[in-house]
Amino acid sequence: MGRKSSLTEKQWSEIERRLVKGESARSLAREFEISEAAIRKRFGTQTKQIKDVANQMVAAETAFAALPISAQISARTLADELKEVSMHLAKAAKYGAATAHRLAGIAHAKVAEIDDAAPLDDESRQALGDIAVLTKMANGSAEIGLNLLKANKEVPGADDVPTPVEIVIGVKDAAKHDDTPA
Incomplete structure (x- = not known):
């Protein structure tokens, strides 16, 4: 656990605001008498992401404004429908996760009915058989939520297999080694 920051939340907000506007972390670190590393640790890639999203929003708004009014209405309607679909999927994932949890609990309780002898x-x-059916249903119920989680994470694919590395260890006879300068 690190030590408590010497800056107030208001000062950190000021640093973030100025980073987003384009000031360098180095100059802000000097001004606020903290390390650049502290600023990078606090904000990481967040300021770059903010700038990227802001640029995308400006580009989208510019493209939207260039459309004729009827196309703007169609684009807005489509965007609203996509947001609605997204919200419904999120709710389905939430309900599916709750259903999966309940079915897994019932399956777990059924385990007590198995005679170990x-x-x-x-x-x-x-x-x-009941446990198998309940578990399969629980896994199916969790599928939407799991797929949404996978879509929102950087999941390494099957192609991301680490490259094997050969490590060779050599042994030298110290008695035959000559360190005297020539």
Whole structure:
């Protein structure tokens, strides 16, 4: 755990505002008598992201304004519908996660019905079948939420396999090694 910052939240907000406007972290660090590293740690890539989003918004607004009024109405309607779909999917993911949690809990409770001494008797087989069905349903219910989570994270693909590296260790005979300058 690091030490408490010597700056107030108001000062940090001022630094962030000025970074976004284009001032350098170095000059702000000097002015506020903190390290550049402290500024980078606090804001990381956030200021670049803010600038990128602001530029995208300006480009979108410019392109939107260039459209005829009827096309602007169509674009706004489509954007609203896309937002609505997104909200419905988020809610479906939330409900699906809750359903998955409940079904997994029921399946977990069913495990108690399995006879450890005779796991393949008729009652245990029925419980195992119920557990399998409940688990499959729970996994299916969680699918929308899991897909949304994957879409919002940088998930390494199958192609991102680490390159194997060969490590060679050599042994020298210290008695035969000559360190005297020539």
